[in-house]
Amino acid sequence: MRWAVVAALAVLLALPAVLSSYAITIFILIFFYGFLGQAWNIVGGYAGQLSLGHAAFVGVGGYTAAMLSIEKGLTPWAGMFVGALLAALLGAIIGYLGFRFGLRGFYFVLLTVAFAEVCRIAVSNIDAVGGPLGLYITFTGDPRQFQFQDGRPYYYIALALMLAATATAWAIERRRFGVYLAAIREDEAAAEALGVNAFKYKMLAMVVSSFLTGLGGTFYAFYLFSLQPNTLFGIPLSVEIIIRPIVGGAGTLLGPILGSFILTPLGELSRLYLGQGGLPGAHLIAYGVLLVAVVLFLPEGAYPRLRRLLARRGGR
Numbered sequence: 001m002r003w004a005v006v007a008a009l010a011v012l013l014a015l016p017a018v019l020s021s022y023a024i025t026i027f028i029l030i031f032f033y034g035f036l037g038q039a040w041n042i043v044g045g046y047a048g049q050l051s052l053g054h055a056a057f058v059g060v061g062g063y064t065a066a067m068l069s070i071e072k073g074l075t076p077w078a079g080m081f082v083g084a085l086l087a088a089l090l091g092a093i094i095g096y097l098g099f100r101f102g103l104r105g106f107y108f109v110l111l112t113v114a115f116a117e118v119c120r121i122a123v124s125n126i127d128a129v130g131g132p133l134g135l136y137i138t139f140t141g142d143p144r145q146f147q148f149q150d151g152r153p154y155y156y157i158a159l160a161l162m163l164a165a166t167a168t169a170w171a172i173e174r175r176r177f178g179v180y181l182a183a184i185r186e187d188e189a190a191a192e193a194l195g196v197n198a199f200k201y202k203m204l205a206m207v208v209s210s211f212l213t214g215l216g217g218t219f220y221a222f223y224l225f226s227l228q229p230n231t232l233f234g235i236p237l238s239v240e241i242i243i244r245p246i247v248g249g250a251g252t253l254l255g256p257i258l259g260s261f262i263l264t265p266l267g268e269l270s271r272l273y274l275g276q277g278g279l280p281g282a283h284l285i286a287y288g289v290l291l292v293a294v295v296l297f298l299p300e301g302a303y304p305r306l307r308r309l310l311a312r313r314g315g316r
Contacts, residue, residue: 012159016152024151030264031158032219037244037256038165039212044242045250046169046178047205048185050105053094053112055237056119057087057210061217062227063123066135069145076146080218087214088207090115095206099199104188113235120233134228137221146222154223161219162257165212169253172208181205185251213241247294249301258303266290 016024036058043049064083068074074082094115098108124132141149148154172178180201183191192198221227231237245251248259270290298305 009163013156016155021151024155026265026268028151028154028158028223029268030260031155031162032216032223033240033244033264034257034260035158035162035165036213036216036241037248037260038162038169039209039216040241041245041250041256042169042172042212043202043205043209045245045252045255046172046181046185047202048181048251049098049202049206050109050242051094051112051206051209052109052235052238052242053114053116054209054213054241055233055235056112056116057091057213058217058220058237058241059116059119059123059227059229059232060087060090061214062221062232063129063135063217064214065146065218066137066221066227067129070135070137075144076218076222077144080146080215083217084211084214087217088211090119091206091210092203094210095203099202099206113238116233116235116238120229123229123233130227132229134226134232135221137225139225146218154219157219161216166253166257168208168212172205173253177201177204182251243291245301247291247298247302249303252301252303255301255303258306259301262294262302263291 012027015027019027036054040051040054044051061080061083064086065076065079068079068082069076094112097103098111103111123129129135139147141147143153172181180191180196183194183196184198184201188198217232220232244259244263245256246259247263248257249255294302
């Protein structure tokens with residue numbers, strides 16, 4: 001397994017030398033959504049706390065880094081950590097309100113959605129951050145401003161983000177922290193009866209998850225050079241984040257990555273080949289049908305099924 005991971009990493013590092021610019025763009029999106037899915041997986045997969053408002057953390061991180069760059073001249077390489085800290089603070093507030101008052105299931109989902117909507121409405125009505133039109137970042141091509149002439153540096157940055165989030169999840173999974181989160185996910189009352197401080201560990205998971213997601217906001221801002229409140233804080237982005245680990249296998253280390261490798265090219269190819277035809281929205285319908293099929297036939301996620309198949313083959 002270790003050698004397979006090393007070989008896969010070597011291939012990914014060498015790929016930009018032979019890929020077209022369009023293929024590099026696809027891989028950037030795969031890595032980026034894999035990173036966001038892995039960040040969500042810490043609280044949504046391992047801890048079982050379903051958040052549908054993670055777009056708020058992307059927005060806070062992106063807007064903070066962009067405003068610090070535009071108004072104060074601070075390099076986004078530093079601003080991204082300021083944005084991540086503010087996203088972690090927002091995550092701590094959401095987590096405290098949800099976990100202290102015992103909100104679970106759909107009630108916690110509604111709380112996270114409500115905060116994301118509050119952020120969207122607030123940013124849309126603040127002219128200092130662009131209002132409803134959002135912010136547009138001037139392209140300079142200066143690497144110190146997180147800007148590059150082609151997509152290859154973004155490829156490696158997105159890959160590094162995904163690997164960093166995966167390493168964080170791996171470290172959590174192998175420690176007592178991960179065991180406690182799994183116990184909370186399976187039966188919170190039983191975990192507390194055995195002495196696990198559920199509030200403490202859910203808060204830690206929420207803060208780590210929101211901090212990582214906030215880092216992704218800077219990448220989003222300086223890769224696309226524009227931030228619109230309805231796009232950045234909207235529910236569609238939150239759905240894009242959580243659907244990767246759900247399809248790949250929530251609560252598993254490689255599930256979010258596999259889910260991104262499945263869904264990101266699928267969404268892009270359906271848009272490319274069906275979205276430009278005579279039927280508006282046909283690509284969304286095809287994408288949705290294929291997504292439903294994956295969920296129906298792989299309810300536990302693609303990675304657990306793949307792992308069982310490989311184990312069965314190894315046994316033979």
